[in-house]
Amino acid sequence: MTYYEKLVKHSKKINRLSHLGAICGWDQAAMMPEGGNDARSEAMAELAVMSHELSTASHLADWFNQAEAESLTAEETISLKEMKRVWQMSNILPAELVEEQSLAGSKCEHAWRTQRQTNNWHDFSKNLETVVELARKEAAIRAEATGLSRYDALLDIYEPGMTTTELDSLFADVKSWLPSLIQKVREKQSTEAVLTPKGPFFIDDQKSLSLEVMSKLGFDFDHGRLDVSTHPFCGGVPSDVRITTRYDENDFTSALMGVIHETGHARYEQGLPQQLAGLPVGQARSMGIHESQSLFFEMQLSRSPEFIALLAPSAREAFERENDKALTNENLALFNTRVKPGYIRVDADEVTYPAHVILRYEIERDLIEGNIEVVDIPRLWDKKMNEYLGLSTKGNYTDGCMQDIHWTDGSFGYFPSYTLGAMYAAQFMSAMRTEMNIENLIRERNLTPIFNWLDRHVWKKASTLSTDDILKEATGERLNAAHFKQHLENRYLK
Structure with a gap:
């Protein structure tokens, strides 16, 4: 040997x-x-x-x-x-x-x-x-x-090659245009009449709908399953992927979009090259790339009006509401792209979501570098929520600094991956559009070319390339946050 x-x-x-x-x-x-x-x-x-x-x-x-x-x-x-x-x-x-x-x-x-x-x-x-x-x-x-640096040393665990210097630059750029974008989108949406789907939406029906959508998205049930947990996640291993969600009988869309998000993670895991199983080179490249797949599924794909037109009939059938005006294709498309600052990161829309990530990044960076202490977190959280989203969490720890699971096990350096993932996802979609008509494929219920592109350019690459090289080979350039900004403007302002 x-x-x-x-x-x-x-x-x-x-x-x-x-x-x-x-x-x-x-x-x-x-x-x-x-x-x-x-x-x-x-x-x-x-x-x-x-x-x-x-x-x-x-x-x-x-x-x-x-x-x-x-x-x-x-x-x-x-x-x-x-x-x-x-x-x-x-x-x-x-x-x-x-x-x-x-x-x-x-x-x-x-x-x-x-x-x-x-x-x-x-x-x-x-x-x-x-x-x-x-x-x-x-x-x-x-x-x-x-x-x-101390924080960069932890960041390198989740996003090899990324640095605080680059993150500070990326996030400073986002903060320069995000508040005005949020305001413009909210002004535009204030003129739109949208119905909120009314519960109860029974959990068994929600689970049936979730499983149906997972099937549409190509989840392999011979190598995975769906369960419930306090905080939704994708875990297990490529040959046995475990995803979880949490159900709310008053809002079926929260769990459903959460399931779609975790299915993106799962498809990445299930798509990793089997011949490299068990080796570091056969594992996911980085948390940012991992998050790009979940956000590609949830945001780039599933919140598009074309995909909502596939989901809506299934929802009406699952809840036996064929004549519910809140569950029409048009209304669900509007409902699932509402932009409204909120407290909970996992429930945030894709426009306000980066503010949640930047807030956490800035706090955990200073926490690890020793510039602040745990006792300072609630005050800083409230200050940044006011500054970035116009909300106060003073005294509300449940919906503020205690809402996430990541810090409980010491996963510092993880949060930036979420917004990096959104940027990677937008860049992948931009490159994919040069090769195929995404909207027509969804209308035709033919998602296979989309998944094949991801399989070829991301999933099967595993860790054989650096994050930079995966992006370069797939899109022709390094990370370019302009694709993310353009995606948001196209979806929400045009």
Whole structure:
């Protein structure tokens, strides 16, 4: 066995443990009874330590040196480079810190489920302080090893190659035109008469509709399933993708669009190259690219009037409301593109959504860099919500700084991926339009060419290319935020 083959076998062993961890995490969020959390957290922490020990085994340094001297194919060379990058990232952290973070994250996330419901910032902040303290330790270790700033060192985990300098520039540009765009769109929409669909929309009917739409979007039910959780997510592994949503009997569109969003994530996972399964090079390139797929499905595709014309008849049938004027094609198209500043990020329209992300990015950047503390978060959240969206969250932690799950497990550096994903998605759609008539394909119920384009240019690339190179090969240029702005103006002002 060559050293490269040894590294492949080792990587697949680590991947199998990650597989178990992913399914345990899904179960913890969607199925596990309350009383199982302590034991589950300990088990998952033990699993994290085992994975970390395998990832940082001392003999791997020699294996990499030996493998680099072997005669490898071009594909094997790329695979080896990605294995080494992941190994270097893993080797930075001591096992004790990994275990501490896993335990603190599980405790904070589990308590958050009830603390958010009761607006209990006081108790939540105590757990969050521990998570932040450990995240700062990780950031400092990674910064020293990589030469990056502390926040950039965490950002690099989720979006390799992206920096605070580039993000600050991108987001400053967005902030320069977003407030006026929101105002113009709201003024335009104020003249449109829109009916709000009235509940109740029974959960069983919503689930049936969700499953039907997932089928339209090509979800492979032999390798995945849909469930319910407090916070919608896509988890599991490519061969067993688990997506979740949360239902509201008064508003079926929230869960449905959430399911479409997570289906975008799932199709990316299910589309990754099987021949590279279990290897770092066969995994998703970055969280921004991952989010580009969910936002392509939800925003670029499913909120278009042509796609709504496919959804509306199914909704009328599912809820037995053939004559409901609120469920006509035209009204649902208008309803699903309403722009209104709101408190909840996951329910935000695509025009106001970037403000939610920029707000979180600015807070977590300063939090990790030590410029602010956990105690400052509610005040800053309220200040930025007022500034960016004209809303106050003073005293409202449930709909403010406690609404997201990401900080509970220390996922700092993750939030920018959402708006980067929206920009990537708009750029992919712009390039796709040069090759096909998207609107006609949707009208003809022929989504296959759209999915084939994504499969060819994004899904099957996995991590064989950098994010920049994926964009260049697919669209002919690096990230260009002008495509995102143009998309918003075309959809909402023209």
